[in-house]
Amino acid sequence: MRNGIVTKARQFQNNIDIDRAENIANRVYSEQIDEIIFYDITASAEKRKIDIETVKKVASLVFVPFTVGGGIKTLDDMYEVLKAGAEKISIDSMAVRNPNLIREGAQAFGRQCIVLSMQVKRVPKSARIPSGYEIMIDGARVATGLDAVEWAKRGEELGAGEICVNSIDRDGTHAGYDIEITSLISDSVNVPVIASGGAGCPQHVLEVFQKTGASAAIISSMLYSPLLKRNYSVYEIKKYLEANNIPVRPWLENYSVAPL
Amino acid sequence: MIGVIDYKAGNAPSVLNALHYLNIEARLVSTPEELQPVKGLILPGVGSAPETMHSLYELGLVGALERKVLQEKTPFLGICIGMQILFEHSEEGDTPCLGWLRGKVKRFDDSVRIPQIGWNETTFSRDDPILAGLSKKEFFYFVNSYYVVPECSDVILATTHYGVEFCSMVANGNINGNIYATQFHAEKSGAVGLQLLKNFALIAGGDQLRLQSV
Numbered sequence: 001m002r003n004g005i006v007t008k009a010r011q012f013q014n015n016i017d018i019d020r021a022e023n024i025a026n027r028v029y030s031e032q033i034d035e036i037i038f039y040d041i042t043a044s045a046e047k048r049k050i051d052i053e054t055v056k057k058v059a060s061l062v063f064v065p066f067t068v069g070g071g072i073k074t075l076d077d078m079y080e081v082l083k084a085g086a087e088k089i090s091i092d093s094m095a096v097r098n099p100n101l102i103r104e105g106a107q108a109f110g111r112q113c114i115v116l117s118m119q120v121k122r123v124p125k126s127a128r129i130p131s132g133y134e135i136m137i138d139g140a141r142v143a144t145g146l147d148a149v150e151w152a153k154r155g156e157e158l159g160a161g162e163i164c165v166n167s168i169d170r171d172g173t174h175a176g177y178d179i180e181i182t183s184l185i186s187d188s189v190n191v192p193v194i195a196s197g198g199a200g201c202p203q204h205v206l207e208v209f210q211k212t213g214a215s216a217a218i219i220s221s222m223l224y225s226p227l228l229k230r231n232y233s234v235y236e237i238k239k240y241l242e243a244n245n246i247p248v249r250p251w252l253e254n255y256s257v258a259p260l
Numbered sequence: 261m262i263g264v265i266d267y268k269a270g271n272a273p274s275v276l277n278a279l280h281y282l283n284i285e286a287r288l289v290s291t292p293e294e295l296q297p298v299k300g301l302i303l304p305g306v307g308s309a310p311e312t313m314h315s316l317y318e319l320g321l322v323g324a325l326e327r328k329v330l331q332e333k334t335p336f337l338g339i340c341i342g343m344q345i346l347f348e349h350s351e352e353g354d355t356p357c358l359g360w361l362r363g364k365v366k367r368f369d370d371s372v373r374i375p376q377i378g379w380n381e382t383t384f385s386r387d388d389p390i391l392a393g394l395s396k397k398e399f400f401y402f403v404n405s406y407y408v409v410p411e412c413s414d415v416i417l418a419t420t421h422y423g424v425e426f427c428s429m430v431a432n433g434n435i436n437g438n439i440y441a442t443q444f445h446a447e448k449s450g451a452v453g454l455q456l457l458k459n460f461a462l463i464a465g466g467d468q469l470r471l472q473s474v
Contacts, residue, residue, distance in 0.1 A: 060281065061281075063451075064401065066448075084273070085274050085277050087274055087445075109306065111405075112306060112404075190374060191374070191375070215378060216378065249379040249399040250399065254451070257282065257454040257455050
């Protein structure tokens with residue numbers, strides 16, 4: 001998301017605009033999506049605060065978990081996002097710069113509130129990066145020299161309640177999640193791991209649940225990217241996972257509640 | 261009016277958003293005075309048991325809540341931490357809690373990922389007005405590392421499985437009980453959770469709680 005508009009990128013570049021954030025959030029909520037995550041992708045790079053008005057609009061329309069990330073540097077930034085109606089905070093580049101932010105956030109708001117999101121890139125294995133995956137920051141532009149598995153373990157120790165593994169190589173490629181790093185990380189930590197980057201069809205979602213210990217998977221292109229040959233509804237994806245024995249929140253025939 | 265207790269570390273705004281969406285008159289309350297006129301009370305929660313207890317004492321709310329809920333029998337709904345602190349003691353930070361219900365709060369063992377974060381199936385053990393329109397089994401959204409172990413099983417309204425079978429909802433009495441609490445986040449559980457919140461509002465005051473100006 002940038003300037004209140006949801007965008008789609010490929011490998012964190014060449015973003016194209018889709019629609020206003022609240023419109024997309026409202027649509028996928030009524031289609032029974034299980035959770036909504038927003039990244040204000042340019043907040044960090046533009047050194048500005050997160051788009052709090054859009055966060056408020058979305059929070060008043062959707063009644064499933066809502067995670068917000070981008071440009072969060074301090075406990076006050078976190079409190080502002082929570083007050084706006086989000087319940088989880090995603091921190092990424094700022095956590096690399098200041099790992100104490102994870103600890104402070106977990107102490108102030110509980111560890112369930114803090115999602116450590118990490119941008120991982122495949123690199124040659126080395127003494128410094130034994131897993132062969134390096135942590136990148138600032139929209140995948142800056143390499144940190146941190147090993148992805150080590151950083152995930154450190155994040156858990158510092159108090160992250162969930163770890164989101166974003167594959168830079170797979171981002172927007174529609175080629176499937178990076179099974180290897182998702183698996184390495186979910187086997188190394190005991191907090192829930194979220195797979196992210198690369199989903200192009202329901203088979204990819206099934207694959208990541210069958211082959212890794214991921215507890216959740218992020219989709220976006222599949223739902224609304226014009227770059228994809230076809231999009232999928234939440235209904236189709238859930239029915240496909242159910243038919244393949246993956247436990248999911250069942251799709252309900254009637255998903256509206258009349259106001260008082 | 262429904263009062264949603266705001267003790268800063270909780271997710272009171274999310275609960276307020278859900279009530280307003282349902283056209284229910286509600287406001288945030290954080291002082292004993294603000295608490296006085298409300299017809300129903302919701303204590304939401306994220307965060308930890310020690311910090312929540314500390315905040316409630318610091319805001320001077322414990323006495324006022326006990327008058328309102330235990331003496332005046334105002335309908336009350338605790339959510340997540342707001343459920344756990346109703347019991348006598350929590351393992352989290354070895355914390356003495358309110359003790360309105362008998363029992364304790366334990367941590368999940370390490371055979372499962374902690375915290376539990378996600379949707380899980382909840383089975384209701386009996387009928388109750390707060391469950392009107394819901395099926396016997398429903399999915400709700402959970403975020404917890406701890407769970408309640410009530411001393412008397414008759415307060416258990418629902419159970420859920422996560423490594424162990426745990427109590428995910430309580431109600432203090434088969435008829436005329438006024439204390440309800442859920443381990444799951446009704447305000448984040450889609451249409452099913454909204455229905456439960458609406459049922460609570462109907463118990464607390466029905467049509468009188470409709471927002472007049474929309």
